[in-house]
Amino acid sequence: MKKIKKALLVLAGLILLVIISLIVFVQTLKPDYSGEKTLPGLQEDVNVHFDTFGIPHIYAENEPDALRALGYVHAQDRLWQMELLRRLAKGELSEVFGPDLVDTDKFFLSLGIDEHTNQTVSQLDKEDEMVVLCQFYLDGINAFIEEGPTPVEFYLTGIDKRPFLLEDVYNVVGYMAFSFAMGHKTDPLLTSIQQEFGEEYIDDLAIYSDTSTVWIKNYKKNSPDSLGAMITSNATKALQKLPVPLFVGSNSWVLAPSKTKNGKVILANDPHIGFAQPSVWYEAHVSTPNYEKYGYHLGGVPFPLLGHNRDLAYGLTMLQNDDLNFYYEETHPQDSTKYRTENGWERYDYVTRTIKVKDSEDVSFTFKKTRHGPVVNDIATQIDDEQPVAMSWMYVMHKNEVLHGLHGLCHATDIAQFEDALPKIHAPGLNVMYGDADGNVAWWATAKLNQMPDSVSTKFILDGTSGKQEPIRFLDFSENPSAVNPPWQYVYSANNQPDSTAGMLYPGYYLPENRAKRIVQLLENKNDWDKKATSEMILDVTSSVNPSLVTELIKLVDVSILSEEQLIWVDALKNWDGHYAVDGISPTLFHRAEYYMLKNTFEDELGEDRFNQLLATHLIKRHIAWGAQMEDGKWWDNVHTADTLETRLEVLIKSFDDAWNSLVEDFGPDPNQWQWGKVHTLEHQHPFGKVETLRNFFNVGPFPVEGTREVINNMAFPYDSTGLYKVNSGPSTRRVIDFSDIENSISILPTGQSGNPFSKHYKDQAEMYVKGKFRKMMMNKREIQDNAESLLKFVKK
Structure with a gap:
C-alpha cells in the first residue's frame, strides 16, 4: 500500500510539474505589452502606450x-x-x-x-x-x-x-x-x-x-x-x-x-x-x-x-x-x-x-x-x-x-x-x-x-x-x-x-x-x-430592395392554393419592412425562398457545379431583383420537362413550397421557431479551427447576428443547399471620423487587436462588434498616458 501511495504521489508530482511547465510555456508565448526592450538601430528611445484594447500608441522623436x-x-x-x-x-x-x-x-x-x-x-x-x-x-x-x-x-x-x-x-x-x-x-x-x-x-x-x-x-x-x-x-x-x-x-x-x-x-x-x-x-x-x-x-x-x-x-x-x-x-x-x-x-x-x-x-x-x-x-x-x-x-x-x-x-x-x-x-x-x-x-x-x-x-x-x-x-x-x-x-x-x-x-x-440606394435615401434629406x-x-440592417421585390412577386400568387398558416406568413412578408433583426421570421422565409427560386431557375441548365459557381459571383447578386421581375425569359423553363414550358409564376410557387417544406423539416411546423438568428451566424475561423479539437481554442464565435447580404451592415453569406447562412464576410472595421471632435472618433474590430490566442x-x-458597439480611437497624448493599460519602452543600444 505504501508503494502505491508513493507511486501516486510521484505521479501527482509529475502531473503538477507538467501543468506548471505548460503554464510557464504559455506565459512565454504571450505578447509583451510592458517593460523595457532594446531595439537595434534606434536613434532615440520610443514609448509605446497600449490602451485597454491593446492598440499601440507609439511616441517617437x-x-x-x-x-x-x-x-x-x-x-x-x-x-x-x-x-x-x-x-x-x-x-x-x-x-x-x-x-x-x-x-x-x-x-x-x-x-x-x-x-x-x-x-x-x-x-x-x-x-x-x-x-x-x-x-x-x-x-x-x-x-x-x-x-x-x-x-x-x-x-x-x-x-x-x-x-x-x-x-x-x-x-x-x-x-x-x-x-x-x-x-x-x-x-x-x-x-x-x-x-x-x-x-x-x-x-x-x-x-x-x-x-x-x-x-x-x-x-x-x-x-x-x-x-x-x-x-x-x-x-x-x-x-x-x-x-x-x-x-x-x-x-x-x-x-x-x-x-x-x-x-x-x-x-x-x-x-x-x-x-x-x-x-x-x-x-x-x-x-x-x-x-x-x-x-x-x-x-x-x-x-x-x-x-x-x-x-x-x-x-x-x-x-x-x-x-x-x-x-x-x-x-x-x-x-x-x-x-x-x-x-x-x-x-x-x-x-x-x-x-x-x-x-x-x-x-x-x-x-x-x-x-x-x-x-x-x-x-x-x-x-x-x-x-x-x-x-x-x-x-x-x-x-x-x-x-x-x-x-x-x-x-x-x-x-x-x-x-x-x-x-x-x-x-x-x-x-x-x-x-x-x-x-x-x-x-x-x-x-x-x-x-x-x-x-x-x-x-x-x-x-x-x-x-x-x-x-x-x-x-x-x-x-x-x-x-x-x-x-x-x-x-x-x-x-x-x-x-x-x-x-x-x-x-x-x-x-x-441595394446598399447605395439605402445610403442615398438616408443621406439626402438630413442635414444635421x-x-x-x-x-x-x-449599423443599418434594412434592405431598400427586398420588400418591394416581395410585394411585386406576391401579387402574382393565387392565395387560394396556400394553407391558412402560409397565408399568415405571406401576409407578414407583404408587410415586411426589410429589417433584419435576429428574432425576425420574414428574413428566414424570404432567403430560403430566394435560394430555391435561384435553384429552380438555373440549376436545370447549368448543373450543380456551375450553379454553385454562379452563386459565388457578383453577377447573381445583381440578377436577383432584376431577374425576378422578368416576366418572360429563357431561364424560367425547366429543360428536363420536355412537354412543359414552365413560367415565372410556376417557378415562384414551387420555390415558396420548397422553402416552406425545408423550414418545416429543419425547425418544425411552427414558423415562430424560424428566427433569423438561428440560421444567420458568424464564426471567425482560424486556419487551425477547422480541426474540431482545436476549434474552441482558435476560433471566435459563433454568434447569431443581425443584417444580411447587401444591407449597409453587410453581413454576407454564400448560398448553398444547407439552408444555413453562415456569415463569411462583412465590415472588417467600422470607423466614424468626426472633425468636430477628432480625438473622440470611434471604431471597432471584429474580434481583437491581437492574433496571438494567448x-x-x-x-x-468580438461581442462588442456583434452588438454594434464602438470604442474611441484615442489621439490625446495626456488621455492616452493617463488611461494606458501598459507601457512598453524601446531603448537604443
Missing part, C-alpha cells in the same frame, strides 16, 4: 524609430498572419498545410505576383524615402523574430521563422490586388453559358449596367463542362482553400460641413472583407514631432490603407472594375511552342516552378505564358488538350508604384498632395474616400483604366489572336470617375456602378444598388448628421 517600433509590436501580435500573407504570392502554403494546398499554390504562382515583385524591387532606388521607411519597419519585425517568443502556430506546423524582406511587403500588396478581382470567377463561366446555350440566355442575365439603378455621380468643375466552366471551377476551388480572407466590397460616405450638425466633415467607412481570425487590420497610432497617423495596416505593410490625423482622413471601398481578362490563344498546328498573333507566330514562354509540400515530395510544374499572361489550361491540368486560354491581369502588366502611392496617401498634408499620390495605385481598383478639417470631401476611383473597342465585352473570353480585342488606350487619371466637393454636399460608395467617364461606362463587376447618427447608420486582446472586441 522621428519616423524611422517609430516604424521600427511599429514593426516590432505588429509582429508580436500578428507574426503568424504576416507569415501566411507573404507565402501566398510565392506559392508556399503547401509547405505549411500539406498537399491540399498545392493547387492553390500553383494558381498564385501562375499569377506572377512574385516575379513582378522581384522585377520591381530590383529597380528600386534604395535611398528612396518609401524604401527606407519600409526597411525600418522590416527591421522591427526582424528584431522580434530574432528575440521574441515563437507563436504557437509555428510549433504546430513545424515551420521556422525567417526574416522579412522588402519583397514580402510587395507580395502582400499583390495578394490584396488579386483579392479584389472578380473576372476569374465570372468571365469563363459566362463564356461557357454563351457557348452552350446561346445569346438568348445571356440576354436574360443582369450582365450589363442597368440605367434604372442608383449610380455614383461624378463631379468635376471643368468637365457544358466547357473550357470556361472548368477554368472557373479550378480558380474557385483553389481560392476556397485559402487560409486568409479575400476582399469583397465596402461602404463609405463623407459628409460636407453643410450636412453635419457641428459644421465639420464626418467620414464613415466599413471595408467588407472575408471574416477570419485574426481579422485583417492591425490598428496603430504613430506620433512624432513631424508625422502623426492613426491607421489600419495589412500584415507586413508599414503604410496604413485606412487612416486619419487632425488634418485629414481617408478610407477605401472596392471599385470592382474589370482589370482581369481572359484571351483565347491559338497554338501553331505544326509547332506547339508558338502561338498566333496579328503580327505572326510568337513563342510561348515556359515557366517551371517547384512547390515544397509538407510531409510529401516537392511538386514541380510548368506553365506557358503569352503576351497576355499565363495559359491557365496548364494550371487546370484536366483540360490540358483544350484551346489555350491566357489570363491578362492589370497588376502585373504595368509598373508597380502601389507602395509609393500608399506612402504618399499617409504622408499627405492636404487634398492636393493626397490627390497627387493616387495615380500611383494602378491596381487594385479602389474608391478612395477623403475628408479634411478644411471642409473638403472627395471621392476618386484609382485604377489603370483602359478603353476597349466598342463592340468588345470584357465579360467573356476574348480573341487573343487577331489584335482586334486589345485595349485601344489607357485612360489618364484625370479621366477616372471622381467627385470633389460636389454641390450635393456628400460623396459615397457602395461598390455600385460609377457614372460615365471619358465618354464611356467603364466595365466592371459592380454590386447591385453627428457622430451618433452616423454610427447608427453604419493574448487578452485576441477576442475582446
Whole structure:
C-alpha cells in the first residue's frame, strides 16, 4: 500500500510539474505589452502606450524609430498572419498545410505576383524615402523574430521563422490586388453559358449596367463542362482553400460641413472583407514631432490603407472594375511552342516552378505564358488538350508604384498632395474616400483604366489572336470617375456602378444598388448628421430592395392554393419592412425562398457545379431583383420537362413550397421557431479551427447576428443547399471620423487587436462588434498616458 501511495504521489508530482511547465510555456508565448526592450538601430528611445484594447500608441522623436517600433509590436501580435500573407504570392502554403494546398499554390504562382515583385524591387532606388521607411519597419519585425517568443502556430506546423524582406511587403500588396478581382470567377463561366446555350440566355442575365439603378455621380468643375466552366471551377476551388480572407466590397460616405450638425466633415467607412481570425487590420497610432497617423495596416505593410490625423482622413471601398481578362490563344498546328498573333507566330514562354509540400515530395510544374499572361489550361491540368486560354491581369502588366502611392496617401498634408499620390495605385481598383478639417470631401476611383473597342465585352473570353480585342488606350487619371466637393454636399460608395467617364461606362463587376440606394435615401434629406447618427447608420440592417421585390412577386400568387398558416406568413412578408433583426421570421422565409427560386431557375441548365459557381459571383447578386421581375425569359423553363414550358409564376410557387417544406423539416411546423438568428451566424475561423479539437481554442464565435447580404451592415453569406447562412464576410472595421471632435472618433474590430490566442486582446472586441458597439480611437497624448493599460519602452543600444 505504501508503494502505491508513493507511486501516486510521484505521479501527482509529475502531473503538477507538467501543468506548471505548460503554464510557464504559455506565459512565454504571450505578447509583451510592458517593460523595457532594446531595439537595434534606434536613434532615440520610443514609448509605446497600449490602451485597454491593446492598440499601440507609439511616441517617437522621428519616423524611422517609430516604424521600427511599429514593426516590432505588429509582429508580436500578428507574426503568424504576416507569415501566411507573404507565402501566398510565392506559392508556399503547401509547405505549411500539406498537399491540399498545392493547387492553390500553383494558381498564385501562375499569377506572377512574385516575379513582378522581384522585377520591381530590383529597380528600386534604395535611398528612396518609401524604401527606407519600409526597411525600418522590416527591421522591427526582424528584431522580434530574432528575440521574441515563437507563436504557437509555428510549433504546430513545424515551420521556422525567417526574416522579412522588402519583397514580402510587395507580395502582400499583390495578394490584396488579386483579392479584389472578380473576372476569374465570372468571365469563363459566362463564356461557357454563351457557348452552350446561346445569346438568348445571356440576354436574360443582369450582365450589363442597368440605367434604372442608383449610380455614383461624378463631379468635376471643368468637365457544358466547357473550357470556361472548368477554368472557373479550378480558380474557385483553389481560392476556397485559402487560409486568409479575400476582399469583397465596402461602404463609405463623407459628409460636407453643410450636412453635419457641428459644421465639420464626418467620414464613415466599413471595408467588407472575408471574416477570419485574426481579422485583417492591425490598428496603430504613430506620433512624432513631424508625422502623426492613426491607421489600419495589412500584415507586413508599414503604410496604413485606412487612416486619419487632425488634418485629414481617408478610407477605401472596392471599385470592382474589370482589370482581369481572359484571351483565347491559338497554338501553331505544326509547332506547339508558338502561338498566333496579328503580327505572326510568337513563342510561348515556359515557366517551371517547384512547390515544397509538407510531409510529401516537392511538386514541380510548368506553365506557358503569352503576351497576355499565363495559359491557365496548364494550371487546370484536366483540360490540358483544350484551346489555350491566357489570363491578362492589370497588376502585373504595368509598373508597380502601389507602395509609393500608399506612402504618399499617409504622408499627405492636404487634398492636393493626397490627390497627387493616387495615380500611383494602378491596381487594385479602389474608391478612395477623403475628408479634411478644411471642409473638403472627395471621392476618386484609382485604377489603370483602359478603353476597349466598342463592340468588345470584357465579360467573356476574348480573341487573343487577331489584335482586334486589345485595349485601344489607357485612360489618364484625370479621366477616372471622381467627385470633389460636389454641390450635393456628400460623396459615397457602395461598390455600385460609377457614372460615365471619358465618354464611356467603364466595365466592371459592380454590386447591385441595394446598399447605395439605402445610403442615398438616408443621406439626402438630413442635414444635421453627428457622430451618433452616423454610427447608427453604419449599423443599418434594412434592405431598400427586398420588400418591394416581395410585394411585386406576391401579387402574382393565387392565395387560394396556400394553407391558412402560409397565408399568415405571406401576409407578414407583404408587410415586411426589410429589417433584419435576429428574432425576425420574414428574413428566414424570404432567403430560403430566394435560394430555391435561384435553384429552380438555373440549376436545370447549368448543373450543380456551375450553379454553385454562379452563386459565388457578383453577377447573381445583381440578377436577383432584376431577374425576378422578368416576366418572360429563357431561364424560367425547366429543360428536363420536355412537354412543359414552365413560367415565372410556376417557378415562384414551387420555390415558396420548397422553402416552406425545408423550414418545416429543419425547425418544425411552427414558423415562430424560424428566427433569423438561428440560421444567420458568424464564426471567425482560424486556419487551425477547422480541426474540431482545436476549434474552441482558435476560433471566435459563433454568434447569431443581425443584417444580411447587401444591407449597409453587410453581413454576407454564400448560398448553398444547407439552408444555413453562415456569415463569411462583412465590415472588417467600422470607423466614424468626426472633425468636430477628432480625438473622440470611434471604431471597432471584429474580434481583437491581437492574433496571438494567448493574448487578452485576441477576442475582446468580438461581442462588442456583434452588438454594434464602438470604442474611441484615442489621439490625446495626456488621455492616452493617463488611461494606458501598459507601457512598453524601446531603448537604443
